[in-house]
Amino acid sequence: MTALFALATSLLIGLSDFGGGLLSRRIPALTVVVVSQSIAAVVLGVVVAATGAWREAEPRLWLAVVAGLLGPLAMLAFYKALALGPMGVVSPLSTIGVAVPVGVGLSLGERPGPVQAGGILIAVVGVLLAGGPRRGGASVRGRAVLLTLGAAFGFGAVMALIAEASSTVPGLFLALFVQRATNVAVGGVALAASAGRGVRVAPEGGLVASLPALAVVGLADVAANGTYSLAVQRGPVTVAAVLAYLYPVITALAARGLLRERLRGVQAAGAGLALVGTLLLATG
Numbered sequence: 001m002t003a004l005f006a007l008a009t010s011l012l013i014g015l016s017d018f019g020g021g022l023l024s025r026r027i028p029a030l031t032v033v034v035v036s037q038s039i040a041a042v043v044l045g046v047v048v049a050a051t052g053a054w055r056e057a058e059p060r061l062w063l064a065v066v067a068g069l070l071g072p073l074a075m076l077a078f079y080k081a082l083a084l085g086p087m088g089v090v091s092p093l094s095t096i097g098v099a100v101p102v103g104v105g106l107s108l109g110e111r112p113g114p115v116q117a118g119g120i121l122i123a124v125v126g127v128l129l130a131g132g133p134r135r136g137g138a139s140v141r142g143r144a145v146l147l148t149l150g151a152a153f154g155f156g157a158v159m160a161l162i163a164e165a166s167s168t169v170p171g172l173f174l175a176l177f178v179q180r181a182t183n184v185a186v187g188g189v190a191l192a193a194s195a196g197r198g199v200r201v202a203p204e205g206g207l208v209a210s211l212p213a214l215a216v217v218g219l220a221d222v223a224a225n226g227t228y229s230l231a232v233q234r235g236p237v238t239v240a241a242v243l244a245y246l247y248p249v250i251t252a253l254a255a256r257g258l259l260r261e262r263l264r265g266v267q268a269a270g271a272g273l274a275l276v277g278t279l280l281l282a283t284g
Contacts, residue, residue: 001230001231001234001235002231002232002234002235002236002239002240002243003231003235003239003243004231005227005228005230005231005234005240006227006228006231006239006240006241006242006243006244007243007244007246008224008227009224009227009228009231009240009243009244009247010243010244010245010246010247010249010250011247011250012220012221012223012224012227012247013220013221013224013244013247013250014246014247014248014249014250014251014253014254015216015220015250015251015254016216016217016220016221016224017078017082017247017251018250018251018254018255018258019213019216019217019220020032020033020036020075020078020079020082020217020221021078021079021082021083021251022082022259023079023210023213023214023217024079024080024082024083025083026203027202027203027207027210028194028199028200028201028202029076029079029080029083030076030187030190030191030194030201031191031201031202031207032079032214032217033072033075033076033079033183033187034072034183034184034187034188034190034191035207035211035214035218036214036215036217036218036221037071037072037075037180037183037184037187037218037221038184038188038218039211039214039215039218039219040180040218040219040221040222041177041180041181041183041184043219043222044173044176044177044180044222045177045181047173047177048173048174048177051170051173052170053170053171053173053174053177054174055170056166056168056170056171056174057174058166058171060164060165060166061165061166061174061175061178063161063162063164063165063175064161064162064165064166064174064175064176064178064179064182065178065179065182066161067157067158067161067162067165067179067182068178068179068180068181068182068183068185068186069182069186070154070157070158070161071154071158071179071182071183072183072186072187072190073150073154074150074151074153074154074155074158075151075221076187077147077148077150077151077154078094078147078148078151078152078155080144080147081143081144081145081147081148081151084143084144084147094148094149094151094152094155094248097151097152097153097154097155097156097245098156098241098242098245099153099156100153100156100157100159100160101156101159101160101163101232101237101240101241101244102120102237102238102241102242104160104237105236105237105238105241106238108237110236110237110238119242119276120238120239120242122273122276125273126249126269126273126276158179158225159225159228159241159244162175162176162179162225162228162229163228163229163232163233163237165178165179165229166229167233169230172226172229172230173226175229176222176225176226179225180222224244228240228244231243231244
């Protein structure tokens with residue numbers, strides 16, 4: 001079950017990143033973050049009310065607040081980097097963030113076996129290759145690299161914090177709601193400040209037409225946090241984190257299929273290595 005939930009996490013994050021990056025090419029990235037997370041917060045609020053999850057409140061819920069403070073900054077940086085593109089190169093750079101949850105697992109005493117250690121190495125190399133190098137193709141701007149690296153460590157910290165913010169499924173719903181509510185509060189203040197300075201915060205014609213896509217991005221992102229938390233509750237953090245961080249392969253393939261970004265031989269080989277690493281981790 002750990003492998004299943006972690007792979008679901010990679011699929012959800014990959015699709016959310018692709019959608020968020022694509023939307024950020026025509027809608028300000030901060031607006032994408034605030035609106036998509038607002039929709040997710042409303043849905044989670046309904047779930048918490050319907051299930052009585054508020055009864056699961058405990059001191060560790062403050063970890064969800066911290067995750068909520070870091071989340072908007074990481075998402076804003078990453079969506080801006082994806083908007084600068086190319087997605088198939090930018091997204092794999094974010095895999096360095098896997099060092100955060102893996103480091104947490106190692107600090108807790110987890111030690112992967114030889115097969116799993118080999119799977120981790122192969123999977124990470126595969127993910128990196130899946131996004132490049134792109135000789136003769138579009139290069140990645142230095143600003144995009146810096147934004148991606150900052151976002152990567154932010155995402156890693158958020159995943160680690162949410163995984164520790166609850167120990168039950170209802171508690172997970174509550175933690176995710178608190179995280180998203182904090183996301184919206186922080187992002188909303190920043191968005192209002194931007195609007196006050198005269199910065200454009202909405203595309204021409206408004207946001208109504210984009211609401212379905214923004215809802216998909218927000219709900220996929222929150223679902224990914226949920227499946228990751230379930231993964232680490234059922235197995236080693238070191239394994240779950242690496243499997244969850246296969247998401248750049250999804251983003252790169254989506255960019256190839258929908259945006260016609262060229263998938264070179266080295267990228268295809270990287271995707272294959274990522275699959276081999278996944279199999280080793282799942283069976284090791």
